Amino acid sequence: MLGLNRKDTTLLIAVAILTMFAPIILNPFPVDSAMAQFNAGYPDLMQRFVIFGIFAIGFNILFGLTGYLSFGHAAFLGVGSYSAVWMFKLLSMNVLPAILLAVLISGVFALVIGYVSLRRSGIYFSILTLAFAQMSFNLAYSVLTPITNGETGLQLSLDDPRILDGAGSAGSLPVTNLFGLEMRATETVNLGPWSWDFSAGYYVCALIMLAAFYLSVRIFRSPFGLMLRAVKSNQQRLNYTGLNSRPYTLAAFVISGMYAGLAGGLLASMDPLAGAERMQWTASGEVVLMTILGGAGTLIGPVLGAGFIKYFENIFSKINDNVLHTWFAVLPDGIEDFLVTIVHPFVGKGWHLTLGLMFMLVVIFLPGGLVEGGQRIGRLFRRRKGKQTDAEADASKTPAE
Amino acid sequence: MGILEVKGVNKRFGGLQALGDVNLSVTENTCHAIIGPNGAGKSTLLNCLVGKLIPDSGSVMFDGQSVLGRKPFEINQMGISRVFQTPEIFADLSVLENVLIPCFAKRDGAFRMHAVEQVSSEAELRDMALHMLEDVNMADKRDHHAGTMSRGDKRRLEMAMCLVQKPKLLLLDEPTAGMARADTNNTIDLLKKIRDRRDITMCIIEHDMNVVFSMAERITVLAQGTPLVEDTPDNIKGHPKVREAYLGEAQV
Ligand SMILES: Nc1ncnc2c1ncn2[C@@H]1O[C@H](COP(=O)(O)OP(=O)(O)O)[C@@H](O)[C@H]1O
Ligand SMILES: [Mg+2]
Numbered sequence: 001m002l003g004l005n006r007k008d009t010t011l012l013i014a015v016a017i018l019t020m021f022a023p024i025i026l027n028p029f030p031v032d033s034a035m036a037q038f039n040a041g042y043p044d045l046m047q048r049f050v051i052f053g054i055f056a057i058g059f060n061i062l063f064g065l066t067g068y069l070s071f072g073h074a075a076f077l078g079v080g081s082y083s084a085v086w087m088f089k090l091l092s093m094n095v096l097p098a099i100l101l102a103v104l105i106s107g108v109f110a111l112v113i114g115y116v117s118l119r120r121s122g123i124y125f126s127i128l129t130l131a132f133a134q135m136s137f138n139l140a141y142s143v144l145t146p147i148t149n150g151e152t153g154l155q156l157s158l159d160d161p162r163i164l165d166g167a168g169s170a171g172s173l174p175v176t177n178l179f180g181l182e183m184r185a186t187e188t189v190n191l192g193p194w195s196w197d198f199s200a201g202y203y204v205c206a207l208i209m210l211a212a213f214y215l216s217v218r219i220f221r222s223p224f225g226l227m228l229r230a231v232k233s234n235q236q237r238l239n240y241t242g243l244n245s246r247p248y249t250l251a252a253f254v255i256s257g258m259y260a261g262l263a264g265g266l267l268a269s270m271d272p273l274a275g276a277e278r279m280q281w282t283a284s285g286e287v288v289l290m291t292i293l294g295g296a297g298t299l300i301g302p303v304l305g306a307g308f309i310k311y312f313e314n315i316f317s318k319i320n321d322n323v324l325h326t327w328f329a330v331l332p333d334g335i336e337d338f339l340v341t342i343v344h345p346f347v348g349k350g351w352h353l354t355l356g357l358m359f360m361l362v363v364i365f366l367p368g369g370l371v372e373g374g375q376r377i378g379r380l381f382r383r384r385k386g387k388q389t390d391a392e393a394d395a396s397k398t399p400a401e
Numbered sequence: 402m403g404i405l406e407v408k409g410v411n412k413r414f415g416g417l418q419a420l421g422d423v424n425l426s427v428t429e430n431t432c433h434a435i436i437g438p439n440g441a442g443k444s445t446l447l448n449c450l451v452g453k454l455i456p457d458s459g460s461v462m463f464d465g466q467s468v469l470g471r472k473p474f475e476i477n478q479m480g481i482s483r484v485f486q487t488p489e490i491f492a493d494l495s496v497l498e499n500v501l502i503p504c505f506a507k508r509d510g511a512f513r514m515h516a517v518e519q520v521s522s523e524a525e526l527r528d529m530a531l532h533m534l535e536d537v538n539m540a541d542k543r544d545h546h547a548g549t550m551s552r553g554d555k556r557r558l559e560m561a562m563c564l565v566q567k568p569k570l571l572l573l574d575e576p577t578a579g580m581a582r583a584d585t586n587n588t589i590d591l592l593k594k595i596r597d598r599r600d601i602t603m604c605i606i607e608h609d610m611n612v613v614f615s616m617a618e619r620i621t622v623l624a625q626g627t628p629l630v631e632d633t634p635d636n637i638k639g640h641p642k643v644r645e646a647y648l649g650e651a652q653v
Contacts, residue, residue, distance in 0.1 A: 003519060003522075005521060218516070218517055218519070219516050221519050221520060221521065222515060222516045222517060222518055222519055222520065223505050223509075223513075223515040223518060223520055223523070224514060224515050224516040225516070225520075226494075226498060226501065226502065226505075226520055227502070227505070229491075229493065229494060229498075230491050230494065230498075230502055232493065233491040233492055233493040233494055234489060234490065234491050234492065236489060237489040237490060237491060238474075238491075238502070239472070239473040239474045239477075240451060240473050240474075240477055240482075240483055240485075240489065241474075241477060241482075241502055241503045241506050241562065241566075242474050242477035242478045242503070242506035242507070242510075242511060242566070243474055243502070243505075243506045243511055243512070244472070244474045244511040244512045245474075247512040248512065251514060251516075255516075
């Protein structure tokens, strides 16, 4: 279907179902239950899942396929956000032109940065991209204040010209929309003890992520994708086979930069402000972690990694000592305090510690990321069933799965 | 005038004169062997032909055009393919994909942005690659991970990758080195079959004298970066200078 083989089609359908039902799937616990704090079905969190999923999918086209590790992709995320906010200020609150401009401008940025950075490979390439991103961050923070509004960040204001739909917004700041459908519009459905939020903004992001995911599957299976994998495997051989690796890697860089710009544009479309910190090196590092944690070079890995990290960031960070005490309340006081003390460093503000440990475990025991974990479990099940032999299971592990 | 004309090529590495005034002329659709002891500069000479190294002086003409200053991919697109002394393959890809890549290079040139088409729908190129794999007896290994194969298989794969491009000039750097006996025989049979088609020029570096004498029409003997003699196999066999410089060492 859609020009994909059976396996990829199945994957695409599975991802489509999961994203479409995410508001329900991510809120499995009744609102009043003790577990409710593990619910992740809030519109703004779900939007982040899919937006950072897009960011990671694009990053994976560069890093997963060619092996070129960029440490500066947050620059494109930031450029996308600034472009989108400018579109809201100057043209219209419709998200479509904003997103298009975000993709376009970040593509131009990626072309320039990629052209220079790709003159080197390996660690030197990474350092060059990092340098460019830090330069962009500092420019946005200080020198380019007229464009970026420096420290405060770029925001909407009441006297924005907004030539297409500026007239109707007297007195209050307008909200982003897609041809009239407000991004913040949310339908809450209560069913028994459960409550689910269906947000317009989330569904716009989710549909765009599905399209972005589909495109990445096509790229993975295309001759272009094959060349990118060849770059990673043996760039020298590729050159002696008559192929010019430079434009291939540059195209991959620009495409992944545009994915980042799309993600940045969507962030601004959900919440119309853009700040320089979005371009900082920690943000660039985050997408590297997402991709590796999920499984670099796999189709679905980056999305999993992005969801995983965003979940930790938002859910684990909210577990404070009070919450811990309620969990362990049934235990005798001494043991309760002891357990709270032990768990304390790993939750709340310490969520980075848990994430760091998980990352280490994954990299050491599952070099292929969460996807490899899933494959191993799958193989275990198949072996249990006794239908399939080991050899068959291994044969299904073709490269770039 | 040969299809390949090397004139007065010099290459120094620091104090070492790796190539000193090398002249070489290879006639179209023949097999030309380059022999000489280890360190004679044979691989260095090939490196100068494919753009891996740039000679300090001299000229290299292929098919009437200079190759000097051109990038490796441009030289390949001119029609020169090379099998390296240590196999250079795409170790992370499948065997079939390894052979498909040169097919794309041949059909689409050095770069084409084919990001939406799918590899699986390129039936013509897949057929071409599969036929090539049959020619080197590797069709049954088409889905294998190239990096996990034996050294002999890797070499045969690399040869298939070069041959499928139908190059005008095929450079082979010790194609049987490190191969098991059976693999060597298969490889030689394959190379002879290709030579007998007479539609490709071959330049082969080889230590196995049986292979050299049975394959090559002309032989150049290189010692310490300089060609000693260039002649037919029969004349080379009896040549005193050659015995002294090379055959004595190789114990034919
Ligand atoms: N890139 C290089 N840098 C320095 N010295 C080199 C390089 N390549 C080859 N050499 C030296 O040049 C000489 C010829 O090497 P080579 O062409 O590999 O010999 P062979 O005839 O065995 O293939 C050797 O002494 C080798 O050490
Ligand atoms: Mg050599």
